[in-house]
Amino acid sequence: MTVHNIRVGQSKRGDASDGTLAEAIGGRLSRVDGPAKITGAAKYAVEQQLEGLVHAVLVESTIASGKVRVIDAAAAEAAPGVLQVLTPDTIISLKTAADWFGTPPPDKPYCPLARDITFSGQHVAAVVAETFEQAVAAAALVKVSYDETPSIVDLSDGKAGDGIPIDAMTKEWGDASTAFASAPVRICAAYNTPREYQAPMEPHGLVARWEGDHLTVWEPSQWLDGMARTYAEWFGIPFGNVRLVSPYIGGGFGSKALALSHGAVAACAARMLRRPVKLVMTRPQTFTGYGGRAATRQTVTIGADRDGVIQSIVHRGVNETSMDGMWVEPLGSVTSIMYATPNFSSKQNVVRVNSVVPGAMRAPGENPSAFGIESAIDELAYEVGIDPLEIRLRNYAEQDPHAKKAWSTRQLREAFAAGAERFGWARRSPEPRSMRDGNQLIGWGVAAGTYPVRRAYGEAVVRILADGSVEVESSSIDMGQGTYTILAQTAAETVGVPADNVVVKLGDSRFPRAGVTGGSRLAGVMTGAVYKAATSALDQLVGLAISDPRSPFHALQANTLVVANGRIASPRGDGPDVSIAELLNSVGRDHIEAKGDTMPANSTAEDRYKNYTTIAMSVPHTEGDYSRHSWCAHFIEVRVDEDFGTVRVSRVVSALDSGRLYNPKLAESQWKGGIIMGIGQALLEEGIVDRRHGRIVNDNLADYLVPTNADIPDIEVISVGIPDLHASVLGGKGVGELAIVGIAPAIANAVFHATGKRIRDLPITLEKLI
Amino acid sequence: MRDFDYIRPASIPDAIAAAAEPGSAYLAGGTNLLDLMKGGVTSPQRIVDISRLPELNRIERLEDGGLRIGALVRNADLAHDAAFAKAYPMVAEALLSGASAQLRNAATVGGNLLQRTRCSYFYDTASACNKRVSGAGCAALGGENRLHAVLGWSDACIATHPSDFCVPLVALDAVVEIEGKQGRRHVTLAEFHLLPGETPQRENALEPGDLIVAVRLPAEAASFAANARYLKVRERTSYAFALVSAAAALVVDGGKIRAARLALGGVAAKPWRARAAEAMLLGADANEATFASAADAALADASPSGDNAFKIELARRIVVRALTSAQAGTPERLPALPASPFSNIPGARHDA
Ligand SMILES: Cc1cc2nc3c(=O)[nH]c(=O)nc-3n(C[C@H](O)[C@H](O)[C@H](O)COP(=O)(O)OP(=O)(O)OC[C@H]3O[C@@H](n4cnc5c(N)ncnc54)[C@H](O)[C@@H]3O)c2cc1C
Numbered sequence A: 001m002t003v004h005n006i007r008v009g010q011s012k013r014g015d016a017s018d019g020t021l022a023e024a025i026g027g028r029l030s031r032v033d034g035p036a037k038i039t040g041a042a043k044y045a046v047e048q049q050l051e052g053l054v055h056a057v058l059v060e061s062t063i064a065s066g067k068v069r070v071i072d073a074a075a076a077e078a079a080p081g082v083l084q085v086l087t088p089d090t091i092i093s094l095k096t097a098a099d100w101f102g103t104p105p106p107d108k109p110y111c112p113l114a115r116d117i118t119f120s121g122q123h124v125a126a127v128v129a130e131t132f133e134q135a136v137a138a139a140a141l142v143k144v145s146y147d148e149t150p151s152i153v154d155l156s157d158g159k160a161g162d163g164i165p166i167d168a169m170t171k172e173w174g175d176a177s178t179a180f181a182s183a184p185v186r187i188c189a190a191y192n193t194p195r196e197y198q199a200p201m202e203p204h205g206l207v208a209r210w211e212g213d214h215l216t217v218w219e220p221s222q223w224l225d226g227m228a229r230t231y232a233e234w235f236g237i238p239f240g241n242v243r244l245v246s247p248y249i250g251g252g253f254g255s256k257a258l259a260l261s262h263g264a265v266a267a268c269a270a271r272m273l274r275r276p277v278k279l280v281m282t283r284p285q286t287f288t289g290y291g292g293r294a295a296t297r298q299t300v301t302i303g304a305d306r307d308g309v310i311q312s313i314v315h316r317g318v319n320e321t322s323m324d325g326m327w328v329e330p331l332g333s334v335t336s337i338m339y340a341t342p343n344f345s346s347k348q349n350v351v352r353v354n355s356v357v358p359g360a361m362r363a364p365g366e367n368p369s370a371f372g373i374e375s376a377i378d379e380l381a382y383e384v385g386i387d388p389l390e391i392r393l394r395n396y397a398e399q400d401p402h403a404k405k406a407w408s409t410r411q412l413r414e415a416f417a418a419g420a421e422r423f424g425w426a427r428r429s430p431e432p433r434s435m436r437d438g439n440q441l442i443g444w445g446v447a448a449g450t451y452p453v454r455r456a457y458g459e460a461v462v463r464i465l466a467d468g469s470v471e472v473e474s475s476s477i478d479m480g481q482g483t484y485t486i487l488a489q490t491a492a493e494t495v496g497v498p499a500d501n502v503v504v505k506l507g508d509s510r511f512p513r514a515g516v517t518g519g520s521r522l523a524g525v526m527t528g529a530v531y532k533a534a535t536s537a538l539d540q541l542v543g544l545a546i547s548d549p550r551s552p553f554h555a556l557q558a559n560t561l562v563v564a565n566g567r568i569a570s571p572r573g574d575g576p577d578v579s580i581a582e583l584l585n586s587v588g589r590d591h592i593e594a595k596g597d598t599m600p601a602n603s604t605a606e607d608r609y610k611n612y613t614t615i616a617m618s619v620p621h622t623e624g625d626y627s628r629h630s631w632c633a634h635f636i637e638v639r640v641d642e643d644f645g646t647v648r649v650s651r652v653v654s655a656l657d658s659g660r661l662y663n664p665k666l667a668e669s670q671w672k673g674g675i676i677m678g679i680g681q682a683l684l685e686e687g688i689v690d691r692r693h694g695r696i697v698n699d700n701l702a703d704y705l706v707p708t709n710a711d712i713p714d715i716e717v718i719s720v721g722i723p724d725l726h727a728s729v730l731g732g733k734g735v736g737e738l739a740i741v742g743i744a745p746a747i748a749n750a751v752f753h754a755t756g757k758r759i760r761d762l763p764i765t766l767e768k769l770i
Numbered sequence B: 001m002r003d004f005d006y007i008r009p010a011s012i013p014d015a016i017a018a019a020a021e022p023g024s025a026y027l028a029g030g031t032n033l034l035d036l037m038k039g040g041v042t043s044p045q046r047i048v049d050i051s052r053l054p055e056l057n058r059i060e061r062l063e064d065g066g067l068r069i070g071a072l073v074r075n076a077d078l079a080h081d082a083a084f085a086k087a088y089p090m091v092a093e094a095l096l097s098g099a100s101a102q103l104r105n106a107a108t109v110g111g112n113l114l115q116r117t118r119c120s121y122f123y124d125t126a127s128a129c130n131k132r133v134s135g136a137g138c139a140a141l142g143g144e145n146r147l148h149a150v151l152g153w154s155d156a157c158i159a160t161h162p163s164d165f166c167v168p169l170v171a172l173d174a175v176v177e178i179e180g181k182q183g184r185r186h187v188t189l190a191e192f193h194l195l196p197g198e199t200p201q202r203e204n205a206l207e208p209g210d211l212i213v214a215v216r217l218p219a220e221a222a223s224f225a226a227n228a229r230y231l232k233v234r235e236r237t238s239y240a241f242a243l244v245s246a247a248a249a250l251v252v253d254g255g256k257i258r259a260a261r262l263a264l265g266g267v268a269a270k271p272w273r274a275r276a277a278e279a280m281l282l283g284a285d286a287n288e289a290t291f292a293s294a295a296d297a298a299l300a301d302a303s304p305s306g307d308n309a310f311k312i313e314l315a316r317r318i319v320v321r322a323l324t325s326a327q328a329g330t331p332e333r334l335p336a337l338p339a340s341p342f343s344n345i346p347g348a349r350h351d352a
């Protein structure tokens, strides 16, 4: 098994336009994994060619609620090449695994194939055959009959009810309802967001292989150690017996962090057949095999004085969850911190519907939350006749209004200023429908966004090898966001070697561990761990240089040595000057190795296991004296064809505060990716559910629309962050999720400015405007 | 996907003989057929690959001034043929507004005419569909049918024909040249596609084994080159099917309309020629009021088949816009965003 070695030297260097060396932390080094991906050399998890590999195909429920009466597998079993048909009756029994918090699970068996149907598209059987085509053909022959019961297809269903109050989501201070009642200006509106899907280019799937009691799983993963734990618990084998390999990930957006039932099916099939099994979801299956973003409903009421100063915010939210799973999309997360208000109340319910349990999708919570509050404050601005940017500054929160703590850093005012300047906001004509070009109405909108700094711990090994090169290992992953690249930069700068000489190895659970790659936390965690490991490797190197009698530096003081560009010398240049390789050779060492982690001192082995395999040890963003968040301001121009109601985003300027950027080039492309995804959310994306059968009607990429290049204008992003050492070891805050937050309301606000129509239901499709 | 036989005939007669067997299907570019086979929507037992047949990939100018386009000419090749685009600009624009560059490179003329509906229930083998299984019922009726037909539909089927290419073709009186067991025959494109009626599984005039060999444009079709436009309203700027579209072509002389052609896409099970509207336009003053009454005439018989009443109003508006744009004159160069209402935006990119 080869692990993917990525050498910086294979890639074109980034430019160094800001004067920073591209390879240093903060430099614009181009993605080191780029050439491998572009040339096709990068081998993704399910591309493993294993001896004896067989193929599994899932059979899914076609009703939304009821029971499986009979599965008639006779025809499928008799079909050419079929090795096995797995049903709830024939599949081996598993144990229930703990959830991602590590909550001890109930002591009952777990069956990844369902007898009780709670949504359409649930896995009920699987067919394994020698070839993929044989498995597909046979899967179509499996006949499932059901006893159907009435279903609740989505939030709009009359039977859905008010749902379950989630007390942990309640946030209150002051007396919001009294203050609202007495406020001279009052805004009250309801905002809805639909089911949305992560739609990564690479569908979910895996290759599972057993060797005795050891399971290897090649699977795209945002969290190797968490998923490995789940597999181990399902099969009742030690954690160390499971190896997860995930060298590259073709997009996750939150959807690839957990081991899911299709993974269990494939691993069971491999165990039962004693052959490696590959299972890849079809694109339609990816719409029900795991959850997208839950549909949400919010009402936002704002009481303000006539100058637009907010007196009270009352917020109520609802999100859908499944019949047997619990997903809470925290809808009050932005509402409670964006603006200063003396009185506040936010509560949330969840409503059970017959759907797969929703899941994490880029900025879960913050994203729909911002659609509510950032639309509502825009409505307030028009109500009181104040510029939408000005009203945001008037209500600027100088500290966290909820936690009542100082911000660690909040460059939001700077973001508003820089974005407005670049966009030319001052030239905006305030009246809706006042800007036009032929058939097109033009509108300008602004909205802010934020994302908390989520923190956890990670570890890494840094090795200085005999040839003077440096190797970094970690079980963290790179799903395109640039982990390979920034860890190479971190190790290169810290040890003092060219980035060409660093090899970063990721995506194997045998490596030193890392927690989940989600919540925009990985870069902060892993640069910290690599920095620490690299620092101690460097200390060992210098220690050897001065302590080993065979070293040319023997008996010099440590602080007189400098390691740079792969060479060790005394700073004054008056002593020996040798390469790292020569030094290691002269002292007879073939490598130096150091492990670094960001765990609290005296953490036990149990702490570590818990940290890396659950999310129970995440550090709250309001821990200690500060409240830590990334911030952004989006300025957007839209053009709306008045006859057709079609909306085109024609200009985007966003200014963002993600603290210190480890690599601006990569941060900018993540921001742009978030903005593009936000444009899709605002204008295109919606899971359409058939009201009768609860089936997802547009379960493919021709019908579930995501933006194309032709939908996206040039996007300008501006970094306004400053290093925030309360946020992470090296001063960065979250990058990946921030930029999508606030895009949809900025577009809705621009559409209002263009047309005079306030759209409170996403997506903004043309029939809402004609 | 089920097992199937694969046949690569050497000649047109061989192809027809092979495809006349029940359960056969021709394979051209495969961009529609293979998707349907992978999804289990259709399961032919025999694939007759015509993609390497000689003679079918030529564009020929006919002696009478008409044009003959071989059935295997690729959508992209046709659109980028400079002489073709100059003579029939709205056809080129329609072609380039369809699918994606990769698909257009593979898709053929014959395949484009015969592409199946994009009705989601047709694709979902767990749903009832009269087109897939005759008599099974129509899940789209009463289902999610925002994109479905507003003209010519029946209770048996409310699906639309998704082609862009066919819309200007039907406006220009294109003729389909078919070869079958009985020899060659010509069917006008207007009569080629069938409305669903009680038999939505029958979509066109082809009999088993029939091969489309060419599409012909009569000489007159080139007379509209100066004032022709195809416009397409879709939810995203490229790589999306039409919600509604319109092809409009005019000959205007001294402010009076001397000849007019109008067809709609995305509204019915066939490309919809609006003859009543054309009759109104003929001889009338070329102005917005005329265009608005033509639009009313074109949609006079329209009715929603579900949650899609908005498409009727949208269709009216696109008729007016297409006629207005045609009157304004065919653009000098094909717009960067073909057929898009946003094609005039500075800096708009054509990355489709
Ligand atoms: C994602 C996607 C987006 C698309 N978007 C658009 C769009 O916006 N606008 C648009 O117009 N189209 C669009 N298309 C459809 C595309 O134009 C068609 O798939 C294509 O034109 C079919 O041509 P083909 O040669 O690949 O046909 P094939 O898939 O090979 O064949 C299609 C059918 O025609 C039959 N056939 C083919 N040639 C002949 C012949 N000569 N004689 C008799 N029968 C024949 C085949 O048996 C089959 O039934 C899209 C397709 C996809 C997949």
Ligand code: SF4
Pocket: B117, B119, B120, B121, B122, B128, B129, B130, B131, B132, B137, B138, B139, B140, B141, B156, B157, B158, B159, B200
């Ligand atoms: S509209 Fe036509 S294609 Fe769609 S489900 Fe009904 S019968 Fe089938």
